Amino acid sequence: MFSTSRLKSKLPHVGTTIFTKMSRLAEEHQAINLAQGFPEFDCSPELQRLVDKYVKGGKNQYAPMAGVMSLREAISKKTWEASGHEYHPETEITITSGATEALYVAVSTIVNPGDEVVVFEPAYDSYVPVIELNGGVPVFVTLDAQYEAVDWNAVAAVITDKTVAIMINTPHNPTGNVWSQADMQRLAALAERHELYVISDEVYEHIVFDERKHIPAASIPALAARTFLCGSFGKTFHTTGWKLGYCLAPAALTAEFRKIHQFLVFSVVTPFQFAVAEYLNEPAHYLSLSAFYQEKRDLFLNAIDGIGFIAKPSQGSFFQNVSYENLTDQNDLILAERLTKEAKVASIPVSAFYSRPAGYKTLRFCFAKNDETLLRAAEKLRKVVW
Known part of the structure; x- marks a missing residue:
C-alpha cells in the first residue's frame, strides 16, 4: 500500500470551510439554510434563454x-x-x-x-x-x-x-x-x-x-x-x-x-x-439589484425585531449580522450549531472570519432568499428558548 508519510500539507491549519460545515448540518437536520451565501431564487428566464441560444448556436x-x-x-x-x-x-x-x-x-x-x-x-x-x-x-x-x-x-x-x-x-x-x-x-x-x-x-x-x-x-x-x-x-x-x-x-x-x-x-x-x-x-438588469435586496433586508430585520438581537442594518451585500450578546453568553459556533439542530435555522458564526476568534457574539444570516423562507426562519428563531 502506498504511504502518504512524505505528504506535507501546504495548508496544515485549514480544514473544511465553515460554509460547508453549516450547510451540511442544515441538510442533515432539514433546517432553513441562511448560512451559505447563495440566492434561493433562480436567474432571469431571459438569461436562461440566452444561454440556450448560445449552446444551440454552437x-x-x-x-x-x-x-x-x-x-x-x-x-x-x-x-x-x-x-x-x-x-x-x-x-x-x-x-x-x-x-x-x-x-x-x-x-x-x-x-x-x-x-x-x-x-x-x-x-x-x-x-x-x-x-x-x-x-x-x-x-x-x-x-x-x-x-x-x-x-x-x-x-x-x-x-x-x-x-x-x-x-x-x-x-x-x-x-x-x-x-x-x-x-x-x-x-x-x-x-x-x-x-x-x-x-x-x-x-x-x-x-x-x-x-x-x-x-x-x-x-x-x-x-x-x-x-x-x-x-x-x-x-x-x-x-x-x-x-x-x-x-x-x-x-x-x-x-x-x-x-x-x-x-x-x-x-x-x-x-x-x-x-x-x-x-x-x-443596465436595468443589474441597476435594479439594490432595491430588490434592500426589500429582503428590511423584511428580515422587521421579522426578527423583538427577539432580542442587536442589528445594525446591513449597508450592502446580502448578509445581515446580528449580535446576540443580550440573549446568551454561548460561543457563536456552539450557538450556530444549536440553532441549526433545535430551531432548524442555519447561520454562520462570525468568529470563523477572524484569525483569532475572540468571543464575537455575532451570527451572519443570508437574506438572499424567498420572502416566505425569511419569514419562516424568523418565526422559528422567535420560538428559541435562550
Missing part, C-alpha cells in the same frame, strides 16, 4: 484564454459608466472562473515568499490561504463584527518594508459595511506612499442600500493604476453556480496575471460568457 468550444471579446467589451462599458475609468478589453480585462479564481491569481501574481499582505478581518475565508500558499504573510487589521469605520491609523501602523499589498472588500462580507469615498481616498494615499498593490474584491458592487453608493477602486486614478479589481456575475445575476468572474487591472499587471490564469483554468465556460455579454446590454 458556442461550446474553448473560449479565448482572456475571455470572449464581447463580454470583455461589455464589462469595459459597464465599468466606464460606473467609475469613469476605461479598461481596454484586449489588454486589461480577463474573464475568470468566478471571483475566487481572480483573487487567487491576483495574489499569486504579486506575492513572493516573505511578502506581507494587509488583510482586514473579519475576512472572507479564501484570502489568507492563497497568501500563505504563495509564501506570503497575512498581516491583520482587526475590525469589530459590526464596525462603523476603518481605523486608518491602525492600517498605517502595520505597514512595513515587507508589505506589498492591501486586500479590500467593499461591500463587505460578512459585515455588510460599505466603504466611503473618504475610506477609498485614505487607501489610495497609503498605497501611493508605500508603493503598494491593492486587490479589491467588489463582488457585491451592485448591492448597496439606503441610497449609498459603491465607490469602485477604478474611480480613483491612484488606485486604478495599482489595483486588481475582482468582480463576479454570480452575485449580480443569481448564478453562483456558473463561476463566472473577472479581473480588471492595468496592462502590465494583466499580462502577468494571465501567465498564471492560463495554466490554472485557461478559459471559462463559453456559452455563458456570450449570454452574459448580451444580457449586459440592458
Whole structure:
C-alpha cells in the first residue's frame, strides 16, 4: 500500500470551510439554510434563454484564454459608466472562473515568499490561504463584527518594508459595511506612499442600500493604476453556480496575471460568457439589484425585531449580522450549531472570519432568499428558548 508519510500539507491549519460545515448540518437536520451565501431564487428566464441560444448556436468550444471579446467589451462599458475609468478589453480585462479564481491569481501574481499582505478581518475565508500558499504573510487589521469605520491609523501602523499589498472588500462580507469615498481616498494615499498593490474584491458592487453608493477602486486614478479589481456575475445575476468572474487591472499587471490564469483554468465556460455579454446590454438588469435586496433586508430585520438581537442594518451585500450578546453568553459556533439542530435555522458564526476568534457574539444570516423562507426562519428563531 502506498504511504502518504512524505505528504506535507501546504495548508496544515485549514480544514473544511465553515460554509460547508453549516450547510451540511442544515441538510442533515432539514433546517432553513441562511448560512451559505447563495440566492434561493433562480436567474432571469431571459438569461436562461440566452444561454440556450448560445449552446444551440454552437458556442461550446474553448473560449479565448482572456475571455470572449464581447463580454470583455461589455464589462469595459459597464465599468466606464460606473467609475469613469476605461479598461481596454484586449489588454486589461480577463474573464475568470468566478471571483475566487481572480483573487487567487491576483495574489499569486504579486506575492513572493516573505511578502506581507494587509488583510482586514473579519475576512472572507479564501484570502489568507492563497497568501500563505504563495509564501506570503497575512498581516491583520482587526475590525469589530459590526464596525462603523476603518481605523486608518491602525492600517498605517502595520505597514512595513515587507508589505506589498492591501486586500479590500467593499461591500463587505460578512459585515455588510460599505466603504466611503473618504475610506477609498485614505487607501489610495497609503498605497501611493508605500508603493503598494491593492486587490479589491467588489463582488457585491451592485448591492448597496439606503441610497449609498459603491465607490469602485477604478474611480480613483491612484488606485486604478495599482489595483486588481475582482468582480463576479454570480452575485449580480443569481448564478453562483456558473463561476463566472473577472479581473480588471492595468496592462502590465494583466499580462502577468494571465501567465498564471492560463495554466490554472485557461478559459471559462463559453456559452455563458456570450449570454452574459448580451444580457449586459440592458443596465436595468443589474441597476435594479439594490432595491430588490434592500426589500429582503428590511423584511428580515422587521421579522426578527423583538427577539432580542442587536442589528445594525446591513449597508450592502446580502448578509445581515446580528449580535446576540443580550440573549446568551454561548460561543457563536456552539450557538450556530444549536440553532441549526433545535430551531432548524442555519447561520454562520462570525468568529470563523477572524484569525483569532475572540468571543464575537455575532451570527451572519443570508437574506438572499424567498420572502416566505425569511419569514419562516424568523418565526422559528422567535420560538428559541435562550
